[in-house]
Amino acid sequence: xxxxxxxxxxxxxxxxxxxxxxxxxxxxxxxxxxxxxxxxxxxxxxxxxxxxxxxxxxxxxxxxxxxxxxxxxxxxxxxxxxxxxxxxxxxxxxxxxxxxxxxxxxxxxxxxxxxxxxxxxxxxxxxxxxxxxxxxxxxxxxxxxxxxxxxxx
Amino acid sequence: xxxxxxxxxxxxxxxxxxxxxxxxxxxxxxxxxxxxxxxxxxxxxxxxxxxxxxxxxxxxxxxxxxxxxxxxxxxxxxxxxxxxxxxxxxxxxxxxxxxxxxxxxxxxxxxxxxxxxxxxxxxxxxxxxxxxxxxxxxxxxxxxxxxxxxxxxxxxxxxxxxxxxxxxxxxxxxxxxxxxxxxxxxxxxxxxxxxxxxxxxxxxxxxxxxxxxxxxxxxxxxxxxxxxxxxxxxxxxxxxxxxxxxxxxxxxxxxxxxxxxxxxxxxxxxxxxxxxxxxxxxxxxxx
Numbered sequence: 001x002x003x004x005x006x007x008x009x010x011x012x013x014x015x016x017x018x019x020x021x022x023x024x025x026x027x028x029x030x031x032x033x034x035x036x037x038x039x040x041x042x043x044x045x046x047x048x049x050x051x052x053x054x055x056x057x058x059x060x061x062x063x064x065x066x067x068x069x070x071x072x073x074x075x076x077x078x079x080x081x082x083x084x085x086x087x088x089x090x091x092x093x094x095x096x097x098x099x100x101x102x103x104x105x106x107x108x109x110x111x112x113x114x115x116x117x118x119x120x121x122x123x124x125x126x127x128x129x130x131x132x133x134x135x136x137x138x139x140x141x142x143x144x145x146x147x148x149x150x151x152x153x
Numbered sequence: 154x155x156x157x158x159x160x161x162x163x164x165x166x167x168x169x170x171x172x173x174x175x176x177x178x179x180x181x182x183x184x185x186x187x188x189x190x191x192x193x194x195x196x197x198x199x200x201x202x203x204x205x206x207x208x209x210x211x212x213x214x215x216x217x218x219x220x221x222x223x224x225x226x227x228x229x230x231x232x233x234x235x236x237x238x239x240x241x242x243x244x245x246x247x248x249x250x251x252x253x254x255x256x257x258x259x260x261x262x263x264x265x266x267x268x269x270x271x272x273x274x275x276x277x278x279x280x281x282x283x284x285x286x287x288x289x290x291x292x293x294x295x296x297x298x299x300x301x302x303x304x305x306x307x308x309x310x311x312x313x314x315x316x317x318x319x320x321x322x323x324x325x326x327x328x329x330x331x332x333x334x335x336x337x338x339x340x341x342x343x344x345x346x347x348x349x350x351x352x353x354x355x356x357x358x359x360x361x362x363x364x365x366x367x368x369x370x371x372x373x374x375x376x377x378x379x380x381x382x383x384x385x386x387x388x389x390x391x392x393x394x395x396x397x398x399x400x401x402x403x404x405x406x407x408x409x410x411x412x413x414x415x416x417x418x419x420x421x422x423x424x425x426x427x428x429x430x431x432x433x434x435x436x437x438x439x440x
Contacts, residue, residue: 004440005439006439006440014430017435017436143440
């Protein structure tokens with residue numbers, strides 16, 4: 001799931017600008033087990049901790065919650081404006097997520113494109129290669145590419 | 154504490170805008186512009202569209218003018234309240250009156266709030282409000298009779314006087330059976346006050362907020378703004394906005410105004426700056 005800071009209660013407005021993303025994240029986090037290992041940077045961890053606190057989970061299986069997202073330089077309304085490499089990068093990242101193929105993500109390019117992929121790359125060796133993925137949400141409503149995806153093995 | 158205004162309840166993180174709707178031929182600001190029913194009706198439609206939470210319907214000019222008896226006042230406002238109630242079921246309807254018999258007539262037509270702008274002049278009014286589970290606005294009019302201007306009136310401490318009077322009236326209302334969530338206090342700028350008094354009340358409105366009662370302020374285009382800036386009634390809106398911003402920042406909860414759209418933006422912004430009201434929708438830097 002993406003580390004969208006607007007998901008945090010300290011940034012809540014009267015209207016929720018990320019209502020659909022929030023719904024998808026809560027649904028996915030609620031699907032995790034009671035024992036969850038969070039893989040995320042500091043901001044992503046705050047988002048993950050909040051969503052974990054907000055959900056009730058009963059499944060027994062050990063789970064991972066990984067926070068990351070694609071580029072924030074996709075279009076001219078993106079926070080980082082436009083880098084023409086962003087959309088191909090995100091297309092490739094989306095394919096990797098679907099295929100469960102996490103090795104070889106270009107970390108330098110990700111940094112340049114304001115993509116948060118460090119935690120995603122750590123799934124290499126955790127998720128079995130070729131593991132089936134279901135994508136609950138995919139979009140870039142504010143010019144940043146988001147996915148909410150689940151792998152089960 | 155939540156604020157209960159008749160059939161509506163409001164949480165304490167949002168300021169409220171009360172739009173003035175005069176069914177009078179001679180009010181100081183609009184000079185009878187909405188005296189005719191169709192004009193008043195259009196005014197209600199407009200202020201609802203502009204974001205008013207409450208309409209405050211009045212049938213008698215606050216200042217000096219031709220006598221209006223209770224029957225005439227009822228004739229001006231009661232049926233109109235019923236018409237507004239039917240068309241706007243969610244809107245809070247307040248009626249500006251000091252008379253218990255007028256209050257009864259308008260509450261029977263569906264009004265939610267009695268704005269007792271002359272500070273408890275009719276002691277029976279609160280009992281009528283209690284009978285109808287209505288809210289009451291308790292004002293400090295400096296002990297003046299309705300429709301009279303102050304003359305050489307002075308106070309040792311005008312804010313202390315406002316608090317003592319309005320809290321006393323509030324306690325009397327609760328003792329009469331008004332829901333404690335339905336009592337609002339109002340220092341009543343200009344009423345029983347010279348311009349220095351109203352400026353001081355504006356500056357120290359936080360002391361009234363600190364009583365714990367929701368505070369209503371009614372500064373819109375009033376004489377203290379005009380005297381402070383040297384402007385006639387039609388040119389006081391910027392001074393009004395300054396006074397409104399100061400009182401909103403200090404926590405005044407209900408703002409009774411002529412200019413609704415501008416005030417809506419102003420008080421929402423002030424409450425958000427003060428950290429009481431979240432922004433409407435925040436995504437900048439948070440995506």
